[in-house]
Amino acid sequence: MDLVVHAERLPARGETLLGGAFATFSGGKGANQAVAAARLGASVAMLGCIGDDAFGAQLRDGLRNERIDTAHLHTADHTSSGIAVITVAADGANTIVVSPGANAALTPGHVDAAQDAIDDAGMLICQLEVPLDTVRHAISAAARLGTPVLLNPAPAQPLPDALYRQVSVLVVNETEAHLLTDVPVDGPASARDAATRLRAKGVETVIVTLGAAGVWYSSDAEEGHLPAPRVDAIDTTAAGDTFVGGFAAERVRGASIRDAIDFGQRAAALSVTRRGAQASIPTQAEVRAQSPLAAAIR
Template identity: 40%
Template sequence: MSKVIVFGSLNMDLSIESDHMPNLGETIIGRGFITNPGGKGANQAVAAAKMGAAVCMLGAVGADAFGDQMIAGLAEHGVTCEYITRSESCPTGVAIITRVCGDNFITIDAGANASTRIDAVRRALDEVAEPGDVFLAQLECDYETTWAALAEACKRGLYVAINPAPAHEIPEAVLPCLDLVVVNEGECEMMTGIYPADATSARAAADKLKESGVGCVAITLGARGSMVFCSNETIESVPPKTRAIDTTCAGDTYIGAMVAGYARGLSLADSVALATKASAMATTKVGAQQSIPTLAEVE
């Protein structure tokens, strides 16, 4: 079985529920405050580990209590944390999350996430990476480091995947390095200029990315499920009906499960099915990593 190597963010989520978003200058009463380990990179690493993959996390936290909690939480889920560095000059990243009617609004302070440089990624890959392993990144770390890391992983024969979130353009030179791009509706529109309102527009957006050199494109569509375009294979997946409480980690769960399926040698169809069910289940609990189901629960 291949490994999943995740280079990405580690944030402590500070989450509160309210009936509506406050207006400028307004103070409102909330409820259900929680702190929960999160960050797109760490969430996707935990999801992959919970779906049965061997996972190694690359990234950085501060030399603070949040950093201690982040590493302890990842280790508890079986993620290798040896290559997470501790910054003395930057605090652990933080995400402020307001939950409204089952959806969420998020503001992030990157903190130590922006401190990792490509030399640290290369050193880690020298020690842990083997051809055929998965390398997964997002865009909550330093952009230049991320672009260089994706190219480095491609050069080493890894299966390179990215979730370009928060939405940001990817340099044209990097696109041919990508075996898998996973985007939601907004990220899809930002990257291609096409909003995936239906199957036709989703295919047009995917074709545009594939023409740029991307191998496989997965477009997540919220409650509508997802569409995956890979070579000559197209898979449309509709999630089971659930009572959504908090969508904070649904997308990260989908991505982590997708790459875990690849690393475990599952077919594309089975990987998508696993990701679809896991992400739907993640919406039924509050929080980020604590909401991700285990493989046994999904099965």
């Protein structure tokens, strides 16, 4: 559950800042990405853990309302649901601190119980708000079953080299790319350098999201820079998750990597014009109403 307070700016270290409006929104990277994929046209099943508290009940109901399969959404007894404390500045920038709660209770055993769902999937999406050992187990299962894997390594942490070779699509932002490659990323040129290093580890396709500067992508077939749609951002919470869900939904439908990125970017651009995490995610019809971006800039 996202606990969101708005302020004119982000506080400095040690500063107490008087904020404005406060609200709660259903969130969590995995759930955000699941909701995004579902609203953007995919059939989605969610594997995760919630607490036996009021937030957990709300989170489960929210996923069901999006027609997401929650058969593998487990309740951890005597545990709080995960929360994120989020400050959003007037320009849309944010800071986020996550307390994992029940997310930490997701085990390889839960993954084993979901083998049929992973086998049937067109893509498995993973992020790192659950234990890394569980993520590794899920990715290994998907690789064994022939299911493509999209990994969004956030919150960023070092990854074992063997994991990269099992990942079909790695989606990272500037901070994550820097941590994983030691390349400071501040634009398309440095993003290309970081993507080259990550692809050398065995990833099939690397996508580096650059916020308002767009996306750099690199695969065996092509690489390039796609600019982002120009919008007036008011809240960037879940923009990256919206991109991931949109990209995955479009890719599973058979779109090319470039077209799937374009679709994901347009979905993310709409999301930053609205407040909240899942509340900000657009529908497939809303994204289709926009014009596709121009050809990639080489």
